[in-house]
Amino acid sequence: MAVPTTMRAIELAGIGGPEALRLTNRLVPAPKSGEVLIRVEATGVNRVDIIQRTGAYTPPYGVTDIPGVEIAGTIAALGPDVADHRVGDRVCALVIGGGYAEYCAVPAPQVLPLPGGYDMVRAAAIPETLFTVWTNMFDHGRFATGETILIHGGASGIGTTAIAMAHEFGARAVFVTAGSAEKCAACDRLGVTRSINYRLEDFVRIVREQTKGRGVDVILDMVAGNYVPRNLSCLAPDGRLVLLGLMSGTREIEINASQIMMNRLSVTGSSLRGQSIAQKTRIAQALENQVWPKLAAGRMAPVIDTVLPLERASDAHRRLEGGHHVGKVVLTLV
Numbered sequence: 001m002a003v004p005t006t007m008r009a010i011e012l013a014g015i016g017g018p019e020a021l022r023l024t025n026r027l028v029p030a031p032k033s034g035e036v037l038i039r040v041e042a043t044g045v046n047r048v049d050i051i052q053r054t055g056a057y058t059p060p061y062g063v064t065d066i067p068g069v070e071i072a073g074t075i076a077a078l079g080p081d082v083a084d085h086r087v088g089d090r091v092c093a094l095v096i097g098g099g100y101a102e103y104c105a106v107p108a109p110q111v112l113p114l115p116g117g118y119d120m121v122r123a124a125a126i127p128e129t130l131f132t133v134w135t136n137m138f139d140h141g142r143f144a145t146g147e148t149i150l151i152h153g154g155a156s157g158i159g160t161t162a163i164a165m166a167h168e169f170g171a172r173a174v175f176v177t178a179g180s181a182e183k184c185a186a187c188d189r190l191g192v193t194r195s196i197n198y199r200l201e202d203f204v205r206i207v208r209e210q211t212k213g214r215g216v217d218v219i220l221d222m223v224a225g226n227y228v229p230r231n232l233s234c235l236a237p238d239g240r241l242v243l244l245g246l247m248s249g250t251r252e253i254e255i256n257a258s259q260i261m262m263n264r265l266s267v268t269g270s271s272l273r274g275q276s277i278a279q280k281t282r283i284a285q286a287l288e289n290q291v292w293p294k295l296a297a298g299r300m301a302p303v304i305d306t307v308l309p310l311e312r313a314s315d316a317h318r319r320l321e322g323g324h325h326v327g328k329v330v331l332t333l334v
Protein backbone atom coordinates (compact mmCIF):
# COMPACT_ATOMS: atom_id res chain seq x y z
CA MET A 1 0.00 0.00 0.00
CA ALA A 2 1.60 3.30 -1.08
CA VAL A 3 1.72 5.80 1.77
CA PRO A 4 1.77 9.50 0.82
CA THR A 5 3.97 12.01 2.65
CA THR A 6 1.15 14.39 3.57
CA MET A 7 -2.41 13.87 4.76
CA ARG A 8 -5.60 15.76 5.56
CA ALA A 9 -6.09 16.32 9.27
CA ILE A 10 -8.09 18.46 11.67
CA GLU A 11 -5.99 20.71 13.86
CA LEU A 12 -6.84 23.06 16.68
CA ALA A 13 -6.28 26.66 15.63
CA GLY A 14 -6.00 27.67 19.29
CA ILE A 15 -8.23 27.18 22.29
CA GLY A 16 -11.85 27.97 21.54
CA GLY A 17 -15.24 26.92 20.26
CA PRO A 18 -16.00 24.34 17.54
CA GLU A 19 -14.78 26.83 14.91
CA ALA A 20 -11.25 26.31 16.29
CA LEU A 21 -11.22 22.93 14.50
CA ARG A 22 -9.60 23.53 11.11
CA LEU A 23 -8.91 21.27 8.14
CA THR A 24 -5.22 21.30 7.28
CA ASN A 25 -2.40 19.27 5.74
CA ARG A 26 0.14 17.52 7.92
CA LEU A 27 3.01 15.10 7.40
CA VAL A 28 2.01 11.45 7.63
CA PRO A 29 3.50 10.08 10.88
CA ALA A 30 6.17 7.37 10.58
CA PRO A 31 5.40 4.30 12.73
CA LYS A 32 8.04 3.81 15.43
CA SER A 33 9.22 0.49 16.80
CA GLY A 34 6.21 -1.54 17.91
CA GLU A 35 3.71 0.69 16.09
CA VAL A 36 1.52 0.24 13.04
CA LEU A 37 0.39 2.98 10.66
CA ILE A 38 -3.34 2.92 10.02
CA ARG A 39 -5.06 4.55 7.05
CA VAL A 40 -8.03 5.95 8.94
CA GLU A 41 -11.49 5.51 7.44
CA ALA A 42 -13.57 6.61 10.46
CA THR A 43 -12.86 8.18 13.84
CA GLY A 44 -15.06 8.51 16.91
CA VAL A 45 -15.74 11.89 18.51
CA ASN A 46 -15.53 11.95 22.29
CA ARG A 47 -16.13 14.38 25.13
CA VAL A 48 -12.38 14.36 25.77
CA ASP A 49 -11.86 15.96 22.32
CA ILE A 50 -14.08 18.85 23.42
CA ILE A 51 -12.28 19.12 26.75
CA GLN A 52 -8.97 19.28 24.82
CA ARG A 53 -10.36 21.89 22.38
CA THR A 54 -11.52 24.15 25.21
CA GLY A 55 -8.12 24.00 26.88
CA ALA A 56 -9.23 22.09 29.98
CA TYR A 57 -7.09 19.08 29.01
CA THR A 58 -3.58 18.99 27.60
CA PRO A 59 -2.49 15.78 25.85
CA PRO A 60 0.42 13.96 27.51
CA TYR A 61 3.92 15.27 26.64
CA GLY A 62 5.06 14.33 23.15
CA VAL A 63 1.57 13.40 21.91
CA THR A 64 0.34 14.97 18.67
CA ASP A 65 -1.93 18.02 18.98
CA ILE A 66 -4.33 16.48 16.43
CA PRO A 67 -7.43 15.41 18.39
CA GLY A 68 -9.10 12.01 18.23
CA VAL A 69 -8.67 8.95 20.44
CA GLU A 70 -10.28 6.12 18.46
CA ILE A 71 -10.09 5.03 14.85
CA ALA A 72 -10.99 2.32 12.36
CA GLY A 73 -9.20 1.69 9.09
CA THR A 74 -6.68 -0.43 7.23
CA ILE A 75 -3.08 -1.09 8.23
CA ALA A 76 -0.90 0.77 5.71
CA ALA A 77 2.60 0.07 7.11
CA LEU A 78 4.36 -1.67 9.97
CA GLY A 79 7.05 -0.15 12.17
CA PRO A 80 10.03 -2.29 13.25
CA ASP A 81 9.33 -5.20 15.64
CA VAL A 82 5.65 -5.72 14.81
CA ALA A 83 4.80 -9.38 14.41
CA ASP A 84 1.07 -9.80 14.94
CA HIS A 85 -0.33 -7.55 12.22
CA ARG A 86 -0.19 -7.41 8.41
CA VAL A 87 -0.48 -4.56 5.91
CA GLY A 88 -4.06 -4.62 4.63
CA ASP A 89 -5.64 -5.84 7.92
CA ARG A 90 -8.95 -4.09 8.67
CA VAL A 91 -8.73 -2.93 12.27
CA CYS A 92 -9.86 -0.51 14.95
CA ALA A 93 -7.70 1.00 17.66
CA LEU A 94 -7.52 3.09 20.80
CA VAL A 95 -5.05 5.92 20.16
CA ILE A 96 -3.64 8.57 22.46
CA GLY A 97 -4.30 11.31 19.90
CA GLY A 98 -4.20 11.98 16.18
CA GLY A 99 -7.43 10.20 15.22
CA TYR A 100 -8.85 13.14 13.20
CA ALA A 101 -6.42 12.47 10.34
CA GLU A 102 -6.02 10.23 7.31
CA TYR A 103 -3.13 8.32 8.88
CA CYS A 104 -2.40 7.55 12.52
CA ALA A 105 0.47 5.61 14.13
CA VAL A 106 -0.61 3.34 17.01
CA PRO A 107 1.12 0.93 19.41
CA ALA A 108 0.39 -2.49 17.91
CA PRO A 109 -1.16 -3.99 21.08
CA GLN A 110 -3.89 -1.32 21.03
CA VAL A 111 -4.99 -2.47 17.58
CA LEU A 112 -7.89 -4.94 17.43
CA PRO A 113 -9.47 -6.71 14.46
CA LEU A 114 -12.80 -5.41 13.19
CA PRO A 115 -15.48 -7.40 15.03
CA GLY A 116 -17.16 -9.83 12.60
CA GLY A 117 -19.64 -8.04 10.34
CA TYR A 118 -18.59 -4.56 11.44
CA ASP A 119 -18.13 -1.67 9.02
CA MET A 120 -15.62 1.11 9.71
CA VAL A 121 -18.17 3.51 11.22
CA ARG A 122 -19.37 1.06 13.84
CA ALA A 123 -15.81 -0.08 14.53
CA ALA A 124 -14.64 3.51 15.08
CA ALA A 125 -17.40 4.00 17.64
CA ILE A 126 -16.25 1.29 20.06
CA PRO A 127 -12.61 1.51 21.27
CA GLU A 128 -12.76 4.49 23.64
CA THR A 129 -16.02 3.54 25.33
CA LEU A 130 -15.27 -0.18 25.56
CA PHE A 131 -11.77 0.31 27.00
CA THR A 132 -13.15 2.86 29.48
CA VAL A 133 -16.22 0.93 30.56
CA TRP A 134 -14.35 -2.37 30.81
CA THR A 135 -11.61 -1.11 33.09
CA ASN A 136 -13.91 1.00 35.26
CA MET A 137 -16.70 -1.55 35.57
CA PHE A 138 -14.59 -4.67 36.08
CA ASP A 139 -11.02 -3.71 37.11
CA HIS A 140 -12.01 -0.88 39.44
CA GLY A 141 -15.73 -1.48 40.09
CA ARG A 142 -15.24 -5.26 40.47
CA PHE A 143 -18.70 -5.74 38.96
CA ALA A 144 -19.93 -9.36 39.20
CA THR A 145 -22.81 -11.25 37.60
CA GLY A 146 -26.07 -10.81 39.51
CA GLU A 147 -25.15 -7.40 40.89
CA THR A 148 -27.02 -4.12 40.43
CA ILE A 149 -25.59 -1.00 38.82
CA LEU A 150 -26.37 2.72 38.49
CA ILE A 151 -24.95 4.45 35.41
CA HIS A 152 -24.99 8.24 35.31
CA GLY A 153 -25.18 9.86 31.87
CA GLY A 154 -26.96 6.78 30.52
CA ALA A 155 -27.52 8.27 27.05
CA SER A 156 -23.89 9.27 26.49
CA GLY A 157 -21.37 7.31 24.44
CA ILE A 158 -19.98 5.87 27.66
CA GLY A 159 -23.43 5.37 29.19
CA THR A 160 -24.98 3.47 26.27
CA THR A 161 -21.92 1.19 26.19
CA ALA A 162 -22.12 0.63 29.94
CA ILE A 163 -25.80 -0.33 29.65
CA ALA A 164 -24.97 -2.95 27.00
CA MET A 165 -22.05 -4.26 29.02
CA ALA A 166 -24.14 -4.51 32.19
CA HIS A 167 -26.81 -6.51 30.39
CA GLU A 168 -24.33 -8.84 28.71
CA PHE A 169 -22.39 -9.48 31.90
CA GLY A 170 -25.44 -10.41 33.94
CA ALA A 171 -26.59 -7.33 35.82
CA ARG A 172 -29.67 -8.04 37.94
CA ALA A 173 -30.87 -4.46 37.57
CA VAL A 174 -29.55 -1.47 35.59
CA PHE A 175 -30.50 2.08 36.66
CA VAL A 176 -29.48 5.13 34.66
CA THR A 177 -29.79 8.89 34.95
CA ALA A 178 -30.32 11.21 31.98
CA GLY A 179 -31.30 14.83 31.53
CA SER A 180 -34.45 14.63 29.37
CA ALA A 181 -37.53 12.51 28.71
CA GLU A 182 -36.17 11.71 25.24
CA LYS A 183 -32.87 10.46 26.63
CA CYS A 184 -34.66 8.43 29.31
CA ALA A 185 -36.86 6.89 26.59
CA ALA A 186 -33.71 6.00 24.60
CA CYS A 187 -32.25 4.28 27.67
CA ASP A 188 -35.56 2.47 28.24
CA ARG A 189 -35.34 1.14 24.67
CA LEU A 190 -31.91 -0.23 25.58
CA GLY A 191 -33.67 -2.29 28.25
CA VAL A 192 -32.73 -0.55 31.50
CA THR A 193 -34.67 -1.45 34.62
CA ARG A 194 -35.49 2.18 35.41
CA SER A 195 -34.30 5.40 33.81
CA ILE A 196 -34.28 8.47 36.06
CA ASN A 197 -34.71 11.98 34.66
CA TYR A 198 -32.40 13.76 37.08
CA ARG A 199 -33.96 17.14 36.30
CA LEU A 200 -37.31 15.93 37.64
CA GLU A 201 -36.48 13.10 40.04
CA ASP A 202 -34.06 12.47 42.90
CA PHE A 203 -31.89 9.52 41.85
CA VAL A 204 -31.07 8.64 45.47
CA ARG A 205 -34.72 8.25 46.37
CA ILE A 206 -35.59 6.28 43.22
CA VAL A 207 -32.65 3.89 43.55
CA ARG A 208 -33.37 3.27 47.21
CA GLU A 209 -37.07 2.67 46.45
CA GLN A 210 -36.30 0.36 43.53
CA THR A 211 -33.82 -1.70 45.56
CA LYS A 212 -36.05 -1.83 48.67
CA GLY A 213 -33.63 0.35 50.60
CA ARG A 214 -30.53 -1.73 49.88
CA GLY A 215 -28.90 0.44 47.20
CA VAL A 216 -26.84 -0.69 44.20
CA ASP A 217 -23.56 -2.62 44.16
CA VAL A 218 -21.72 -0.44 41.62
CA ILE A 219 -22.11 3.15 40.41
CA LEU A 220 -20.35 4.49 37.29
CA ASP A 221 -20.23 8.26 37.75
CA MET A 222 -19.14 10.73 35.05
CA VAL A 223 -20.58 13.75 36.90
CA ALA A 224 -18.74 13.92 40.28
CA GLY A 225 -19.30 17.16 42.29
CA ASN A 226 -22.37 16.91 44.48
CA TYR A 227 -23.23 13.54 42.94
CA VAL A 228 -20.48 11.94 45.05
CA PRO A 229 -22.10 12.21 48.51
CA ARG A 230 -25.47 11.38 46.95
CA ASN A 231 -23.95 8.29 45.33
CA LEU A 232 -22.68 7.14 48.72
CA SER A 233 -26.29 7.36 49.97
CA CYS A 234 -27.54 4.85 47.42
CA LEU A 235 -24.71 2.30 47.47
CA ALA A 236 -25.39 -1.12 49.00
CA PRO A 237 -23.06 -2.47 51.74
CA ASP A 238 -19.67 -3.28 50.16
CA GLY A 239 -20.69 -1.10 47.18
CA ARG A 240 -18.18 0.50 44.81
CA LEU A 241 -18.37 4.04 43.46
CA VAL A 242 -16.28 4.47 40.31
CA LEU A 243 -15.49 8.04 39.22
CA LEU A 244 -14.72 8.37 35.51
CA GLY A 245 -15.66 11.91 34.55
CA LEU A 246 -16.14 15.45 35.82
CA MET A 247 -19.18 16.62 33.85
CA SER A 248 -20.28 18.77 36.82
CA GLY A 249 -17.00 20.66 36.57
CA THR A 250 -16.50 20.29 40.32
CA ARG A 251 -13.46 18.36 41.53
CA GLU A 252 -13.52 19.05 45.23
CA ILE A 253 -16.18 17.45 47.35
CA GLU A 254 -17.09 16.79 50.96
CA ILE A 255 -18.09 13.30 51.95
CA ASN A 256 -19.26 11.57 55.11
CA ALA A 257 -16.43 9.27 56.21
CA SER A 258 -18.62 7.30 58.58
CA GLN A 259 -20.95 6.39 55.70
CA ILE A 260 -17.98 4.74 53.97
CA MET A 261 -16.89 2.95 57.15
CA MET A 262 -20.33 1.73 58.23
CA ASN A 263 -21.16 0.31 54.80
CA ARG A 264 -17.61 -0.75 53.81
CA LEU A 265 -17.83 1.30 50.61
CA SER A 266 -15.03 1.75 48.07
CA VAL A 267 -14.49 4.98 46.16
CA THR A 268 -12.25 4.57 43.13
CA GLY A 269 -11.89 5.71 39.54
CA SER A 270 -9.53 5.98 36.62
CA SER A 271 -8.53 7.97 33.57
CA LEU A 272 -7.68 5.93 30.47
CA ARG A 273 -5.63 8.23 28.28
CA GLY A 274 -2.52 8.53 30.44
CA GLN A 275 -2.29 4.83 31.24
CA SER A 276 0.72 2.87 30.01
CA ILE A 277 0.74 0.83 26.81
CA ALA A 278 1.08 -2.28 29.03
CA GLN A 279 -2.13 -1.38 30.89
CA LYS A 280 -3.98 -0.69 27.65
CA THR A 281 -2.65 -3.97 26.21
CA ARG A 282 -4.14 -5.89 29.12
CA ILE A 283 -7.54 -4.20 28.59
CA ALA A 284 -7.35 -4.84 24.81
CA GLN A 285 -6.73 -8.55 25.41
CA ALA A 286 -9.66 -8.79 27.82
CA LEU A 287 -11.92 -7.05 25.31
CA GLU A 288 -10.86 -9.25 22.40
CA ASN A 289 -11.45 -12.41 24.45
CA GLN A 290 -14.65 -11.44 26.21
CA VAL A 291 -16.41 -8.68 24.30
CA TRP A 292 -15.44 -9.13 20.62
CA PRO A 293 -17.39 -12.43 20.34
CA LYS A 294 -20.48 -10.67 21.74
CA LEU A 295 -20.12 -7.85 19.19
CA ALA A 296 -19.68 -10.32 16.33
CA ALA A 297 -22.75 -12.24 17.49
CA GLY A 298 -24.80 -9.02 17.62
CA ARG A 299 -25.44 -9.41 21.36
CA MET A 300 -24.24 -5.85 21.93
CA ALA A 301 -23.63 -2.94 19.54
CA PRO A 302 -22.68 0.71 19.68
CA VAL A 303 -25.48 3.27 19.53
CA ILE A 304 -24.61 5.68 16.71
CA ASP A 305 -26.20 9.13 16.83
CA THR A 306 -24.60 11.00 13.92
CA VAL A 307 -22.09 10.33 11.13
CA LEU A 308 -20.39 13.28 9.42
CA PRO A 309 -17.41 13.70 7.06
CA LEU A 310 -14.08 14.75 8.62
CA GLU A 311 -14.33 18.29 7.29
CA ARG A 312 -17.48 18.76 9.40
CA ALA A 313 -15.63 18.09 12.67
CA SER A 314 -16.90 21.44 14.02
CA ASP A 315 -20.50 20.32 13.50
CA ALA A 316 -19.70 17.01 15.18
CA HIS A 317 -18.47 18.92 18.24
CA ARG A 318 -21.56 21.15 18.16
CA ARG A 319 -23.73 18.04 18.14
CA LEU A 320 -21.96 16.63 21.22
CA GLU A 321 -21.93 19.94 23.07
CA GLY A 322 -25.59 20.59 22.22
CA GLY A 323 -26.33 17.70 24.55
CA HIS A 324 -29.18 16.18 22.52
CA HIS A 325 -27.25 13.21 21.17
CA VAL A 326 -27.75 9.62 22.24
CA GLY A 327 -24.67 7.43 21.84
CA LYS A 328 -21.80 8.18 19.51
CA VAL A 329 -20.85 10.74 16.88
CA VAL A 330 -18.46 9.47 14.19
CA LEU A 331 -16.42 11.23 11.47
CA THR A 332 -15.69 9.51 8.15
CA LEU A 333 -12.62 10.00 5.97
CA VAL A 334 -13.43 8.08 2.79
Ligand SMILES: NC(=O)c1ccc[n+]([C@@H]2O[C@H](COP(=O)([O-])OP(=O)(O)OC[C@H]3O[C@@H](n4cnc5c(N)ncnc54)[C@H](OP(=O)(O)O)[C@@H]3O)[C@@H](O)[C@H]2O)c1
Nearest residue numbers: 046047132153156157158178179222244245247270271272
Ligand atom coordinates in the same frame (compact mmCIF):
# COMPACT_ATOMS: atom_id res chain seq x y z
N1 LIG B 1 -12.13 8.09 32.77
C1 LIG B 1 -11.89 7.88 31.51
O1 LIG B 1 -10.90 7.26 31.15
C2 LIG B 1 -12.85 8.38 30.48
C3 LIG B 1 -12.79 7.94 29.16
C4 LIG B 1 -13.75 8.40 28.26
C5 LIG B 1 -14.73 9.30 28.69
N2 LIG B 1 -14.71 9.72 29.99
C6 LIG B 1 -15.71 10.67 30.48
O2 LIG B 1 -16.97 10.10 30.36
C7 LIG B 1 -17.93 11.13 30.15
C8 LIG B 1 -18.78 10.81 28.95
O3 LIG B 1 -17.98 10.85 27.79
P1 LIG B 1 -18.66 10.69 26.36
O4 LIG B 1 -17.60 10.80 25.35
O5 LIG B 1 -19.55 9.51 26.38
O6 LIG B 1 -19.51 12.04 26.33
P2 LIG B 1 -20.96 12.45 25.88
O7 LIG B 1 -21.57 11.41 24.99
O8 LIG B 1 -20.88 13.83 25.41
O9 LIG B 1 -21.76 12.41 27.23
C9 LIG B 1 -21.70 13.35 28.25
C10 LIG B 1 -22.96 13.12 29.10
O10 LIG B 1 -22.85 13.86 30.30
C11 LIG B 1 -24.14 14.21 30.70
N3 LIG B 1 -24.03 15.48 31.41
C12 LIG B 1 -23.54 16.62 30.96
N4 LIG B 1 -23.53 17.57 31.92
C13 LIG B 1 -24.02 17.00 32.98
C14 LIG B 1 -24.27 17.44 34.27
N5 LIG B 1 -23.97 18.68 34.67
N6 LIG B 1 -24.81 16.59 35.12
C15 LIG B 1 -25.11 15.34 34.72
N7 LIG B 1 -24.85 14.84 33.52
C16 LIG B 1 -24.33 15.67 32.65
C17 LIG B 1 -24.97 14.37 29.44
O11 LIG B 1 -26.17 13.72 29.65
P3 LIG B 1 -27.50 14.48 30.09
O12 LIG B 1 -27.87 15.44 29.00
O13 LIG B 1 -28.43 13.34 30.21
O14 LIG B 1 -27.15 15.18 31.33
C18 LIG B 1 -24.21 13.56 28.38
O15 LIG B 1 -24.95 12.41 27.99
C19 LIG B 1 -17.14 12.43 30.05
O16 LIG B 1 -17.12 13.05 31.30
C20 LIG B 1 -15.75 11.95 29.68
O17 LIG B 1 -14.75 12.86 30.05
C21 LIG B 1 -13.80 9.28 30.87
